[in-house]
Amino acid sequence: MSKTPDRASARPHGRRRAVAPNRSALARAARKGTDRFGNRSAVVALSLGLLAVAGGGAAATANSADLARTASVTAPSASAAQSPSPLAQASSDARAAADKAAADKAAADKDAAAKAAADKAAADKAASDKDAAAKAAADKAAADKAASDKAAADKAAADQAAAATAKAAAAAQPVNDPAAAQAYAASRLSAFGWGQDQMSALVTLWNKESDWSTTATNASSGAYGIVQALPGSKMASVGADWQTNYKTQIDWGLDYIKKSYGSPANALAFHLAHNWY
Secondary structure, eight states, X not given: OOOOOOHHHHXXXXXXXXXXXXXXHHHHHHHHOOOTTSOOHHHHHHHHHHHHHHTOHHHHHHHHHHHHHHHHHHSOOHHHHTOOOHHHHHHHHHHHHHXXXXXXXXXXXXXXXXXXXXXXXXHHHHHHHHHHHHHXXXXXXXXXXXXXXXXXXXXXXXXXXXXXXXXXXXXXXXXXXXXXXXXXXXXXXXXXXXXXXXXXXXXXXXXXXXXXXXXXBOTTTOOBTTTTBSSGGGGGGTOTTTTTOHHHHHHHHHHHHHHHTSSHHHHHHHHHHHSOO
């Protein structure tokens, strides 16, 4: 017999050669196939199922290993499959920018509120200091006025007391004291521009009129006092005590002589000629 290969023994070899292209095709399909989520698991599972049916046994095992290696090499990582799209990234960046802007605004608002509170506190303190200064000034003014009023009241009281003392002294003075009256008249001559040479004429004149008596009264005319004023009330222009105070009477009489005659000597000459002056 010739050594022609037995067709039965060659059939398995031919079957294996027939499977090889299918395995290669399935591997290529596994490398290319992908679902919309970026996973190749469905294609790999389908390929493994086809291999088991078509070749079975060792061929299926070899094809399974080959497909597993292909899947491990070509399948993208989970992180790469889940990486965000450009639109999602832009949205995330916009949200981050908005959050930062909101945080910055909140910080700025807080700083502005703190500054406003500090400014208000400073303004309140300034107003309080101003009010305190105004109150202090008002208190000082009131104290100064009180002191001034007291000083004025004290002076008025002192003046009143002095006046009362003078009045009491005048009241104690004898109503009729010719010597004291003549001494006072001599002390007053210079006030009217005369010298002491006029004193003798004055003494003679008023001796004839009243003998230098403060209360001398002319029974027929009503003339009164040392100077015999007619009426006696004329002397009130010098002092209200004209009825009892010789000083008041003398001051009025000297002024009358000055205005009417110019000097006591001239007044005496007129009196000697007319018996009145």
